Amino acid sequence: MVSRENLERIVAFYALIGAVFQVLLIYFVFYSPSTFIGLPATVWVIVITGVLSLVNGIALYVIFNRAVEG
């Protein structure tokens, strides 16, 4: 079982990597003129961002609750 302290370190590292990924997403996708299924890249960046918020929220909720049980 991972200790709470180590879990926090892993999540903080994940947040950092994710933020770097977002910087790249903004630089290379948000500012590109391309489209996909008729929608511009700007819309897709926000959709991807929104879905990741939901997925991260649910995944971390499950992980931290299990850590509490452990």
Next chain:
Amino acid sequence: MVEIVPLVILIIYIVLLLYASYEGFRRTKAGRLEFFVAAGTLGVIASFFTYVATWVSAYGFIGLSTVFYAYGIDWHLFEAMAYPFLIVPLTFIVAHRVWSLAKKYRYITPADLVVHRIGLDIPVRLLLAVMIAYPFIFYMGIQFIALSSIVSGITGLPYHYGLFLFSLTAIIVVGLGGIRGVAYSDILMGVTFLILAVITIIALPLYLGFGYITSAVEGPRGWVFKPSLPPQYLISALFLVSIPWAGLVPHLMTKLYAAQSDRAIYASALGIGISGFLLYSILPIFVGSALAYYWPEPPKVTVREEYVTMFFSQLISPTIAMLLMIGLVAAAFSTIIGIAITLTSIVHVDLLEKTLKLKLSERTLDLIARATVILVMLIGVYSAVSPEHPIVRIAITLIWPGLSVIAFPILIALFWRRANKWGVFLGHLTGFLSLILFQYFIWPEWPHNPFYLWEGALPTMIGIVVTIIISLITPPEPEERLKEFFP
């Protein structure tokens, strides 16, 4: 012409809201710990709803859709990008740290945590009171703008009548309610808000046709889908705006103090993930695109937020639009009251009790505190009388910078043993002073710096650098104090 039926619906809802506040007030036990932070007894469901409701306001649905339509999609990304990797994951860490300390040491105000960590009592309480009041005035102001735009956009009643109606209601609720009252009305709000979100996503394609977003992209207002802000503006904001929202925004800190358990904190973090997806990412795309499709040229309005409410009123009838927007009314109110309670606790505990050391009864102190907060709120109402910008631009320029200069020195103190009283205090002071200087005197034009960074970037970075450097060149805090924070 004024639409009577939606107006009556709104008034009925306001009466229900007042009743929920009164019920909370009646059930509130004596004592300021109970009044301000529910004595740390809010369970998972109440914490989830009250944290999310205080967070959400009308900013996401009305504000982001409006700014998308009026200024372009990058203002929407400004908010949406904050959630997935910074706010949501870090809430599980930072908010949990704030909660666990508050649970152990029974904090009431945000300054309680800082004073406990660094020891400077009166100077910290005074400085933080000013620093927190400054952004909160505008924060309440933008809620009043959104609320009044709901009334004027849907019922046709003039904007300033709506402003008067909501100011009056807010005064009564602030006069009555403690945090428990807010938590009760927040559960009511959560349900109506979810209905609004789901119906909007289903209804817009049905009314406008499934290809309306593509048509909007190709239409005369297609420019709103193209970025116009420089990347350094967005990147600087990504880090410096987002991180404070992981649990270090003052009115959310007191909501964390009110939570009973770890699980309540995790549920709140999950709620932010859901809100980030639905209200701050997906819905503004649906609504903003619908506006661009429906009105290639914006209609004449008193405040720009009326675009959204007028649009729904015209599309699906004023009565149904009001039924849908009721959730927004409650959301905006929840934010106003959350802020008002935090400010009341600051005036009551930090200023009257701990700084001025007034020997008055708790009831008298409370009355003075509430009267002060009502005055502060009225300044917020005044800022809503004739706003120059949409609420999102007001927040990004005036509110978020104020919150970031407060949060970062606290964040450093929470996770870095070497941070000390001089570092944190001077970090706060220099961050706040540079914010005022840059915004009002040195670079009064947007974006208040010569590098096209986010408005709050330079003051926040100054605060961070000063906190670190001063902490390193002055002696560390005594080991006994640090043991309480870093066991």
